[in-house]
Amino acid sequence: xxxxxxxxxxxxxxxxxxxxxxxxxxxxxxxxxxxxxxxxxxxxxxxxxxxxxxxxxxxxxxxxxxxxxxxxxxxxxxxxxxxxxxxxxxxxxxxxxxxxxxxxxxxxxxxxxxxxxxxxxxxxxxxxxxxxxxxxxxxxxxxxxxxxxxxxxxxxxxxxxxxxxxxxxxxxxxxxxxxxxxxxxxxxxxxxxxxxxxxxxxxxxxxxxxxxxxxxxxxxxxxxxxxxxxxxxxxxxxxxxx
Ligand code: URA
Numbered sequence: 001x002x003x004x005x006x007x008x009x010x011x012x013x014x015x016x017x018x019x020x021x022x023x024x025x026x027x028x029x030x031x032x033x034x035x036x037x038x039x040x041x042x043x044x045x046x047x048x049x050x051x052x053x054x055x056x057x058x059x060x061x062x063x064x065x066x067x068x069x070x071x072x073x074x075x076x077x078x079x080x081x082x083x084x085x086x087x088x089x090x091x092x093x094x095x096x097x098x099x100x101x102x103x104x105x106x107x108x109x110x111x112x113x114x115x116x117x118x119x120x121x122x123x124x125x126x127x128x129x130x131x132x133x134x135x136x137x138x139x140x141x142x143x144x145x146x147x148x149x150x151x152x153x154x155x156x157x158x159x160x161x162x163x164x165x166x167x168x169x170x171x172x173x174x175x176x177x178x179x180x181x182x183x184x185x186x187x188x189x190x191x192x193x194x195x196x197x198x199x200x201x202x203x204x205x206x207x208x209x210x211x212x213x214x215x216x217x218x219x220x221x222x223x224x225x226x227x228x229x230x231x232x233x234x235x236x237x238x239x240x241x242x
Pocket of ligand 1: 106107108109111188189190191192193205
């Protein structure tokens with residue numbers, strides 16, 4: 001279920017046109033140059049024009065969507081996988097009522113919590129570059145009592161899969177069986193493997209933060225909502241082109 005609505009406007013006009021299938025970059029720039037684009041009744045030829053939420057855009061006399069890009073936060077339920085199609089399990093995109101969205105990064109099927117979804121391929125490409133070190137924080141429940149020594153081990157960069165060294169991670173113990181772990185990379189099953197390397201085991205995993213964006217505690221499992229402008233601003237801090 002979608003909760004609330006708030007538009008985020010960040011895109012140049014030609015990108016909005018491209019998303020509306022007006023053509024590739026070159027074709028859209030040509031349309032602008034050839035006086036084919038009207039915004040709010042005014043002829044626009046500037047390809048760098050930034051589209052505003054309530055702009056009325058017409059290309060060759062036909063209205064196009066001024067808000068073709070969406071950025072959602074979901075509270076992922078367990079049992080769903082982060083893919084667009086699977087033969088065996090339901091996918092998180094089945095919970096969203098549009099077909100062009102995909103997950104920004106992956107969570108395991110049994111992991112719950114903060115998941116971002118978008119239809120903006122350029123954003124996801126940039127955000128998921130390994131050199132961006134997007135931070136992610138998880139609330140972890142473990143099988144065996146936590147040991148204070150884990151804090152240093154995680155901070156030094158723990159070895160997983162025998163010889164793969166992780167970047168330094170922050171572990172904050174809450175009580176014997178619960179902690180927060182913050183990592184800045186996204187290796188396959190990373191948190192589970194980090195605990196296995198310490199002869200412990202993850203019982204449950206919930207992501208509570210991604211790129212400094214906090215999971216909205218008002219979102220029930222399976223619900224999603226658009227990112228606010230402030231949240232979107234945080235995402236952009238991890239991007240090359242702002
Ligand atoms: N680390 C894991 O082990 N699983 C996840 O879903 C995310 C991080």
